[in-house]
Amino acid sequence: MNRTRKHIKQKFPDELRLLIYLSQDSIESIPFDGNLPNIDWEEFLNLVIKHRLTSHVLKYAKFLAEHIPIPTYEKLMEIRLDRSKISLNFAIHAIRIYQKFEEFNIKHCFFKGPLLSLELYQDVGFRNFRDIDVLVDKQDVEKAKLIIEDLGFDCIYPNFKLSAKQQKANYSISHHYHFKHPAQITQVELHWNITNPKSFYGVETKDIIENCRKIKISNYNLPYISKIDNLVYQAAHGSIHQWYRLFWLKDFSVILANSSAEYLDKAYEKSKQLKLGRSFKQACYLSGLLFNSDLTIMNHQNIKSRLIKTALHSIRTTDLNQKGISGKLKLVLYRLRIKPTFKYHFDLLYRLRTHLTDWEIIRLNDRLFFLYYLLRPFLLIYKFVFKKKKLS
Secondary structure, eight states, X not given: OHHHHHHHHHHSOHHHHHHHHHTSSXXXXXTTTTOOOOOOHHHHHHHHHHHTOHHXXXXXXXXXXXXXXXXXXXXXXXXHHHHHHHHHHHHHHHHHHHHHHHHTTOOEEEESHHHHHHHHHSXXXXXXXXXXXXXXXXXXXXXXXXXXXXXXXXEEESOSOOOHHHHHHHHHHOSEEEEEOSSSSOEEEEESSSSSSHHHHOOOHHHHHHTOEEEEETTEEEEEOOHHHHHHHHHHHHHHTTTOSHHHHHHHHHHHHHSOHHHHHHHHHHHHHTTOHHHHHHHHHHHHHHHOOOOXXXXXXXXXXXXXXXXXXXXXXXXXXXXXXXXXXXXXHHHHHHOOOHHHHHHHHHGGGOOHHHHHHSOOOGGGTTHHHHHHHHHHHHHHHHHHHHHO
């Protein structure tokens, strides 16, 4: 770990190191050998926004008052106040979805989003999340989709009506529908699988729902992902995204701190059973490295150095998915390393054969659906070139 700390000190810019310092549960002395360097405060602010750590930074008002320029502090406060204003909408809509799903007997389970914020920080608006995530069994998806639309949300992914063949294929290609409220800054993701591909997490949706617990929000007890599933899932979710946003890792470190040794042992055992031990080890190692989590459970044994390096590079820059075709290829190779099972590897590569974004470009009759698989390489090139022209 000392070697990795040296790498961070040499490679991470001062603005990012300051952000990590201000995201700790407690701070004692100024970093950088006792002297705050000439920080680019605009870049610092951009990093706070990228990594969604505004609330964590604002905990240290005294430090901010002494060291951070007033305009930067005011912008941080503005972001936090905006988040507080919309958090009530997220809570209200989560309750409305729960009520309607109960009314129509749709079994479901919330995860991430406002309920995770409430669980970890006792404040629905503390985390800077984007949407409400709710999981239902595949047989209830279309019924649940209509309910969410009846609640005033527009489906934006996909943003066109799928044919019968497309809808069936999309269940294996994607793992959620995405909705946005036209009048409020509120979004919903309706999941039929908790990860994409399904084989990455490898647990049946109905089992996750049946094992859920209750979390109280207002006067309602909403179904929420179990403690063990949450620990394993948070590690897996952050890992598949290379932890490029630090707030995922911060959340995981808080979960570690709030979990008993018994739960940690059970979560690690379940991770190994699901062949997600590498993700769990990576999550624990990075939590210890950046947020000083207690790692006695892991002892840093058999951590794949490439998984650590990829995550640190993504934290410093951005995720591989945003680095063009070469980045996407590296992302596939990275994800192949995370979980060493044939089923997951097959599903990961199979998903490259067609996608609903292809169906937007060319509309084919269901009888000609097979042509999408043949056209996929050309459509990928077309989308890449079109995107570059649009940006230029």
